[in-house]
Amino acid sequence: MPSILGTVMTRDRQAWPFLGHLLIKQIRIAVADLRNVPRYVLHALIGVAVVCGLLNLWASHGDGNLPGASALFGLDPYRISSAHCIEDDTSVEARWNGLAPALAILDQVNPAVSTWFREKHDNGLVIFGDKYSDPAAAQAKYDIFRGRVVVNRELFCENDGTIAAILCHEYRHSRQNLGKFCQHVLSFLVVRGGNLSIIENDAVIYEQNVQNAIFGNGRSRAKELAAWEHSAQLRNQNSKHVLLSPPCISAVAKTNQLP
Numbered sequence: 001m002p003s004i005l006g007t008v009m010t011r012d013r014q015a016w017p018f019l020g021h022l023l024i025k026q027i028r029i030a031v032a033d034l035r036n037v038p039r040y041v042l043h044a045l046i047g048v049a050v051v052c053g054l055l056n057l058w059a060s061h062g063d064g065n066l067p068g069a070s071a072l073f074g075l076d077p078y079r080i081s082s083a084h085c086i087e088d089d090t091s092v093e094a095r096w097n098g099l100a101p102a103l104a105i106l107d108q109v110n111p112a113v114s115t116w117f118r119e120k121h122d123n124g125l126v127i128f129g130d131k132y133s134d135p136a137a138a139q140a141k142y143d144i145f146r147g148r149v150v151v152n153r154e155l156f157c158e159n160d161g162t163i164a165a166i167l168c169h170e171y172r173h174s175r176q177n178l179g180k181f182c183q184h185v186l187s188f189l190v191v192r193g194g195n196l197s198i199i200e201n202d203a204v205i206y207e208q209n210v211q212n213a214i215f216g217n218g219r220s221r222a223k224e225l226a227a228w229e230h231s232a233q234l235r236n237q238n239s240k241h242v243l244l245s246p247p248c249i250s251a252v253a254k255t256n257q258l259p
Contacts, residue, residue: 066175066206067112069168069213075105077161077214078223085156088130095128096121098156102163109164109213113171120149127151140166142173144181149174159224161214169207176202 082098084090090098099117106114120126129152139155142148149170155163180199187195 069210072214080159082156086153101160105164142170165211168210169203172203172206
């Protein structure tokens with residue numbers, strides 16, 4: 001028994017130097033890797049800078065020639081023609097027909113947009129969404145991956161001129177090159193929620209220019225309120241209460257805040 005114990009202890013004493021040597025070797029490897037970290041970081045930063053530079057170059061190529069807007073004559077942009085289209089039992093065909101007054105405005109102000117939108121519809125790329133109960137949902141949205149235009153129910157609470165301008169907003173998104181979209185995706189790495197201004201600024205400016213052409217460089221609060229009152233009277237005659245719905249209440253509140 002003592003001889004067996006002595007043999008085990010002897011082997012343990014022989015193993016310790018080996019384990020110690022192995023541990024020191026692993027520590028040296030780890031330290032060497034740590035010394036390479038700055039180099040790895042530098043390479044990664046250079047790679048990101050190159051990608052960003054290429055995307056900037058791509059985005060700077062521009063979005064091509066964009067159609068301008070002409071002044072509106074003979075049509076009432078303050079009219080709310082299609083408030084009935086926010087009802088949940090409204091058919092897709094009725095909602096498409098509900099956009100006709102806005103498209104008639106665009107036929108005069110910006111024919112390229114009305115043609116684009118009709119072609120989207122003919123190709124089955126206009127989708128009528130049902131984001132009625134979602135306060136954060138956009139009234140309309142362009143799907144860059146599928147080339148679709150999504151029109152949500154609350155868009156029909158707006159007057160015809162505003163609907164026309166919003167369709168121009170989505171048209172502008174459709175003309176943005178993919179480089180700008182990739183820049184927006186990369187912005188999520190440095191900005192929480194991403195930097196929407198990268199893709200929204202162009203569309204907002206284009207929409208504002210169209211609004212100026214439609215409403216004559218200024219919106220009339222009196223005409224806005226008169227249009228809402230007229231719409232409310234029509235809905236009451238039909239025993240509908242569209243203006244009690246959250247999206248329309250929000251739109252009325254926005255109207256009341258106009259100067």
